[in-house]
Amino acid sequence: MMDLITLAIVSFLYILPAYIANSSAALFGGGMPLDLGRKLGNHRILGDGKTFRGLALGVLFGAAAGNVIGYALTGTEFALGSIWFYTILGFLLSGGAMAGDLIKSFFKRRLGYKRGQMLPIIDQLDFIIGAVALGSMAYIPSLETVIFLIIITPLIHLLLNVIGFLLKLKKVPW
Numbered sequence: 001m002m003d004l005i006t007l008a009i010v011s012f013l014y015i016l017p018a019y020i021a022n023s024s025a026a027l028f029g030g031g032m033p034l035d036l037g038r039k040l041g042n043h044r045i046l047g048d049g050k051t052f053r054g055l056a057l058g059v060l061f062g063a064a065a066g067n068v069i070g071y072a073l074t075g076t077e078f079a080l081g082s083i084w085f086y087t088i089l090g091f092l093l094s095g096g097a098m099a100g101d102l103i104k105s106f107f108k109r110r111l112g113y114k115r116g117q118m119l120p121i122i123d124q125l126d127f128i129i130g131a132v133a134l135g136s137m138a139y140i141p142s143l144e145t146v147i148f149l150i151i152i153t154p155l156i157h158l159l160l161n162v163i164g165f166l167l168k169l170k171k172v173p174w
């Protein structure tokens, strides 16, 4: 097994487009919801938290991140492929991240959870699972990387939220 520092570098580089996609959707999303306000039974299909702008900008910035990573890694020992390979991988990882998040919201609504209502662990891992699944069309990460990301992502999420709280950007530290 590779040492932990190498595992962390390789894993973060791999998943970065999905992280960027997810944060871009949260930062720049809003406007028209993907379900156009429609319901399935008593509940919204997806809810107001899933919008066209969030989806489009998430995938766009995620694919752009893949392109930049490919450019930066060209000629280094970490490079797994061409700039094209990284751009496509970035696109698949961010598309998968957005899809995982949408599927999660679909099932949250079916269970009666309101938009934004917490579903711990699943809320933090939905996009990782979607990203790894769709990204695997271009590149299958090692099992160590997947396990590392599943453990570290909820912790990073918590840390960022505490920082946001301390900076008074958020009302609650989670």
Ligand code: CTP
Binding pocket: 025, 026, 027, 028, 029, 030, 046, 047, 048, 049, 050, 051, 052, 053, 054, 055, 098, 101, 105, 108, 114, 115, 116, 117
């Ligand atoms: N967002 C968006 N479009 C998307 C995904 C996210 O506009 N496709 C934005 C929304 O403003 C959303 C925020 O990012 O409120 C945070 O995303 P998330 O936590 O996934 O949504 P929630 O509001 O918590 O809704 P849900 O209960 O459906 O998870």
Ligand code: MG
Binding pocket: 116, 117, 123
């Ligand atoms: Mg949420």
